[in-house]
Amino acid sequence: MSDRPKTFVTAQMVAERAGVSRSAVSRTFTNGASVSEATRRKVLEAAGALGYHVNHLARGLRENSNIVCLVVANLTTPIRARLVDVLTRRLQAVGKIIMIINTETDEQSAALALRQTLNYRADATVVLSGTPPASLIETCLANGQQVILINRDERLVGSSNLGVDNAMAGAEAFFLLQRAGCQRLAVVASDARTASLVERQRAFVAAATAAGVPVTTTEVGPSSYSEGQIAARRLFGRSQAPDGVFCVTDLFALGFMDTARQEFALRIPQDLCVIGFDDIEQAGWASYDLTTFSQPLDRIADEVVELLQEPDQADSARRVIEPMPVWRRSVRPGAH
Amino acid sequence: MSDRPKTFVTAQMVAERAGVSRSAVSRTFTNGASVSEATRRKVLEAAGALGYHVNHLARGLRENSNIVCLVVANLTTPIRARLVDVLTRRLQAVGKIIMIINTETDEQSAALALRQTLNYRADATVVLSGTPPASLIETCLANGQQVILINRDERLVGSSNLGVDNAMAGAEAFFLLQRAGCQRLAVVASDARTASLVERQRAFVAAATAAGVPVTTTEVGPSSYSEGQIAARRLFGRSQAPDGVFCVTDLFALGFMDTARQEFALRIPQDLCVIGFDDIEQAGWASYDLTTFSQPLDRIADEVVELLQEPDQADSARRVIEPMPVWRRSVRPGAH
DNA sequence: CCCTGCCTTGCACACGTGCGCAGCGGCGAC
DNA sequence: GTCGCCGCTGCGCACGTGTGCAAGGCAGGG
Numbered sequence: 001m002s003d004r005p006k007t008f009v010t011a012q013m014v015a016e017r018a019g020v021s022r023s024a025v026s027r028t029f030t031n032g033a034s035v036s037e038a039t040r041r042k043v044l045e046a047a048g049a050l051g052y053h054v055n056h057l058a059r060g061l062r063e064n065s066n067i068v069c070l071v072v073a074n075l076t077t078p079i080r081a082r083l084v085d086v087l088t089r090r091l092q093a094v095g096k097i098i099m100i101i102n103t104e105t106d107e108q109s110a111a112l113a114l115r116q117t118l119n120y121r122a123d124a125t126v127v128l129s130g131t132p133p134a135s136l137i138e139t140c141l142a143n144g145q146q147v148i149l150i151n152r153d154e155r156l157v158g159s160s161n162l163g164v165d166n167a168m169a170g171a172e173a174f175f176l177l178q179r180a181g182c183q184r185l186a187v188v189a190s191d192a193r194t195a196s197l198v199e200r201q202r203a204f205v206a207a208a209t210a211a212g213v214p215v216t217t218t219e220v221g222p223s224s225y226s227e228g229q230i231a232a233r234r235l236f237g238r239s240q241a242p243d244g245v246f247c248v249t250d251l252f253a254l255g256f257m258d259t260a261r262q263e264f265a266l267r268i269p270q271d272l273c274v275i276g277f278d279d280i281e282q283a284g285w286a287s288y289d290l291t292t293f294s295q296p297l298d299r300i301a302d303e304v305v306e307l308l309q310e311p312d313q314a315d316s317a318r319r320v321i322e323p324m325p326v327w328r329r330s331v332r333p334g335a336h
Numbered sequence: 337m338s339d340r341p342k343t344f345v346t347a348q349m350v351a352e353r354a355g356v357s358r359s360a361v362s363r364t365f366t367n368g369a370s371v372s373e374a375t376r377r378k379v380l381e382a383a384g385a386l387g388y389h390v391n392h393l394a395r396g397l398r399e400n401s402n403i404v405c406l407v408v409a410n411l412t413t414p415i416r417a418r419l420v421d422v423l424t425r426r427l428q429a430v431g432k433i434i435m436i437i438n439t440e441t442d443e444q445s446a447a448l449a450l451r452q453t454l455n456y457r458a459d460a461t462v463v464l465s466g467t468p469p470a471s472l473i474e475t476c477l478a479n480g481q482q483v484i485l486i487n488r489d490e491r492l493v494g495s496s497n498l499g500v501d502n503a504m505a506g507a508e509a510f511f512l513l514q515r516a517g518c519q520r521l522a523v524v525a526s527d528a529r530t531a532s533l534v535e536r537q538r539a540f541v542a543a544a545t546a547a548g549v550p551v552t553t554t555e556v557g558p559s560s561y562s563e564g565q566i567a568a569r570r571l572f573g574r575s576q577a578p579d580g581v582f583c584v585t586d587l588f589a590l591g592f593m594d595t596a597r598q599e600f601a602l603r604i605p606q607d608l609c610v611i612g613f614d615d616i617e618q619a620g621w622a623s624y625d626l627t628t629f630s631q632p633l634d635r636i637a638d639e640v641v642e643l644l645q646e647p648d649q650a651d652s653a654r655r656v657i658e659p660m661p662v663w664r665r666s667v668r669p670g671a672h
Numbered sequence: 673c674c675c676t677g678c679c680t681t682g683c684a685c686a687c688g689t690g691c692g693c694a695g696c697g698g699c700g701a702c
Numbered sequence: 703g704t705c706g707c708c709g710c711t712g713c714g715c716a717c718g719t720g721t722g723c724a725a726g727g728c729a730g731g732g
Contacts, residue, residue: 008457008479010688021712026690033691036710051475053454057393057401058688061717065393070436075424076617081417088411088438097456100406100436102424118389120433121344139387143344225621258622281412285561286594287623346718357682362720369721372680394718397687 009052018046029054056097060121068096068308069117073105073129077223077251078280083128083150083297090301094308096123105130105192118143124308127152131195148307150300153195161318162303166196169293169323170203173246173275176291176325178211179334180273182244186216188231188252190223197223200248200277216242220252228255236264243272250276250283253290257330273331277323284328291331293323345388354382365390392433396457404432404644405453409441409465413559413587414616419464419486419633426637432459432644441466441528454479460644463488467531484643486636489531497654498639502532505629505659506539509582509611512627512661514547515670516609518580522552524567524588526559533559536584536613552578556588564591572600579608586612586619589626593666609667613659620664627667629659 011025018025020039027033028043035043046052060066068091074080088098099122101113110130117125118139124146131152137159140147147159177185185208189201201217208215218234220227228251235242241264247253253276260266260274268274276283279294299321351358356375363369364379371379382388396402404427410416424434435456437449446466453461454475460482467488473495476483483495513521521544525537537553544551554570556563564587571578577600583589589612596602596610604610612619615630635657 008454008688012688022689023691023712024710026688027711030690034710039710051478053451053479055397055457055688056455057396057457058717059690060393061391061397061688061719062690063717075421076414076417078412078414078417081412081414085411085438088436092438097452098436098438100424100434102421102428102434115389116433118344119392121391121393142387143389225617229622254621262622281561282618285590286565286598344718348718358719359682359721360680362718363681366720370680375680391718394687395720397689397718398720399687 008055009050011052011054014043014046014050014052017050018042025052064123065121066095066097067099067120067122069099069101069113069120069122069125071101071103071110071113071117071125071127071130071132073103073109074222075102078282079250079278079295080128082280083295083300086297086301087126087128087304090305091308094305096308103130105194107131107133111136114140118145121145124148126150126304146308148304150304151196160307162300162307163196163318163320164295164300164323165320166199166323167203169277169325170200170205170246171207172293172325173200173277174204174207174211174213176275176331176334177244177246177273178213180244180269180332181334182242182273184216184240184242184244185213186218186235186242186245188228188235188245188247188256189217189219190221190227190248190252191219192222197248200246204246216240223249223251225251225255225258228252228257229259230255232256232259233263236260236266245272246275248277250278250280250290250292252276253292253330254282254288257288257290268330269332275331279326283326289329291328292326294326295323296321344391345386347388347390350379350382350386350388353386354378361388400459401457402431402433403435403456403458405435405437405449405456405458405461407437407439407446407449407453407461407463407466407468409439409445410558411438414618415586415614415631416464418616419631419636422633422637423462423464423640426641427644430641430644439466441530443467443469447472450476454481460484462486462640482644484640486640487532496643498636498643499532499654499656500631500636500659501656502535502659503539505613505661506536506541506582507543508629508661509536509613510540510543510547510549512611512667512670513580513582513609514549516580516605516668517670518578518609520552520576520578520580521549522554522571522578522581524564524571524581524583524592525553525555526557526563526584526588527555528558533584536582540582552576559585559587561587561591561594564588564593565595566591568592568595569599572596572602581608582611584613586614586616586626586628588612589628589666590618590624593624593626604666605668611667615662619662625665627664628662630662631659632657 011022014025015022024039025043027035028040103109103113110132114132114136126148128150137147149161151163187204190197205215218231220231266272276290276292279292283290283292347358347361351361360375363371364376439445439449446468450468450472462484464486473483485497487499523540526533541551554567556567602608612626612628615628619626619628
């Protein structure tokens with residue numbers, strides 16, 4: 001309703017209205033600056049009347065932009081949505097502003113995203129999906145920007161790496177199935193070759209092989225419910241159907257369970273034990289009750305915040321966090 | 337590995353290395369500016385060698401920041417995650433940069449979030465959750481910032497409002513259940529009083545009342561699977577258990593279905609018909625096969641982009657988009 | 673050869689802010 | 703009365719960019 005020009009209010013305008021200099025306005029809004037109580041009151045009153053808000057873009061020209069960029073793909077996936085949720089909360093709590101870039105998993109999209117974060121002078125970039133080319137990461141670091149990779153491939157130097165201990169979980173999954181008395185094991189993996197998924201698959205197979213137990217491996221598309229269904233049809237369509245399956249992702253596991261039950265009349269856990277990974281909310285729903293491993297998202301967020309506060313430790317070694325097994329009813333209790 | 341100072345590369349540095357003026361560098365990176373082919377090549381080569389990236393923060397001082405702010409709560413909810421996913425994709429496609437603010441649904445958090453968007457000179461703010469105070473929206477508009485509310489209360493003037501036709505869906509849900517031959521109807525709603533949820537509930541009850549059919553109403557907490565379970569225990573714990581239920585949210589419906597089946601041995605749809613709203617991915621899973629209404633997220637994103645491109649139409653009336661009924665097997669096919 | 677018009681280029685200003693520096697006024701101590 | 707100190711204030715520069723303006727170079731036509 002106001003007929004004021006449609007433009008942002010400036011510190012200059014506030015200064016004129018309050019009858020002080022622009023510096024006084026600036027100082028009123030900067031912590032620890034020296035302003036008398038009288039002028040501060042005048043400034044605050046004028047600012048309130050005009051609707052003044054400090055321009056953080058201009059402020060960012062001189063000092064840190066306080067912007068942290070999140071590069072993520074597959075945002076609708078429950079585990080990604082939770083990770084983004086936790087990270088945004090924690091980063092906001094320490095005064096950061098979050099820029100989100102929704103990208104694909106291929107290298108080119110990741111490169112494009114990283115360029116954007118440079119354009120906006122983000123203090124740091126947190127990569128949740130996709131693996132950007134090393135040369136670009138080099139550029140980010142040279143410009144003083146921090147790069148934090150989560151659950152990515154650990155080959156890249158200079159950037160901070162942190163992720164969960166996928167190998168431990170893969171091996172543990174094998175032991176759980178073995179202890180449950182499963183005879184014919186299988187693993188449902190993805191052909192997307194994501195580092196963490198590959199690692200879980202590899203460790204599971206390695207542990208089984210070390211114990212002399214054969215494993216059938218099925219690779220389907222990217223992590224999703226429907227690809228889990230496809231895996232079930234493939235595994236149960238042949239002779240020698242498995243009775244213990246490790247799905248490298250909860251989404252795989254849920255689709256797998258539904259199809260095993262409804263299309264092949266299998267009872268879980270009597271005829272078939274299933275283990276997943278991620279502990280997404282749906283894994284705890286009554287229809288599934290899936291035994292899985294929970295990603296310690298809070299711990300990951302802790303680490304990210306810590307790395308941001310102490311950029312010196314950025315080049316330190318990869319930090320690994322242990323996932324926690326979550327016992328539910330998709331696996332028979334082990335014989336004691 | 338490089339020993340360059342940890343600071344961002346400036347157009348000035350590029351100019352010196354290329355042996356041209358800083359203006360030439362600027363013009364090389366601005367569309368439609370007049371630069372000779374020779375200097376452009378020199379500039380691009382120097383920029384590549386130094387790793388130069390235009391500072392969009394500084395650019396934003398003169399013109400539009402190209403930043404769009406997304407204010408959202410309950411990010412982990414499947415429907416919200418999908419909305420954020422679609423919106424970020426579409427906005428990125430038209431060159432916008434997305435800032436995300438993860439907030440609570442209360443008014444105070446929304447106000448804080450809106451202040452942030454003003455601080456960063458966002459061109460527009462899209463509010464997916466929470467209802468900010470009208471006075472702050474006024475401030476945004478006075479500063480030339482666009483405010484778009486999605487599925488919020490329609491009372492606020494000046495801002496653009498768009499959402500789905502909840503009333504239509506609520507009434508339609510009643511007719512579907514009536515046609516399926518349900519005798520005792522119930523509605524599962526939330527006590528959170530979110531505008532769109534209230535509207536669905538109200539329209540369902542209104543349609544039933546108009547047809548002379550009584551409806552039992554149960555209000556539980558915020559939309560979630562476990563609150564849907566609570567609703568089921570409450571409704572089936574009394575005499576006169578319903579045989580047709582409209583859950584104002586898919587999450588409610590899924591928890592409701594699981595508990596109805598497992599704790600009360602009800603068969604769906606033989607003993608009980610259930611209708612949800614949102615068409616989240618899980619509604620299509622084999623364990624549920626839930627009849628529901630799909631939120632036309634693509635259409636919503638279309639509208640948002642259109643509003644951003646044509647800010648003049650911003651104060652026009654609220655735009656309403658019709659949700660589409662999605663037939664699955666949680667409702668008996670109607671008698672013809 | 674001169675004039676005109678076009679393409680290119682550098683200068684300088686503007687955008688909005690934080691802060692160093694100097695100045696100013698008040699106040700207590702000698 | 704004078705000196706020194708301290709709290710506050712305004713000036714002006716810096717941050718990095720886009721662009722209007724004028725000037726210069728060059729080609730083409732008369």
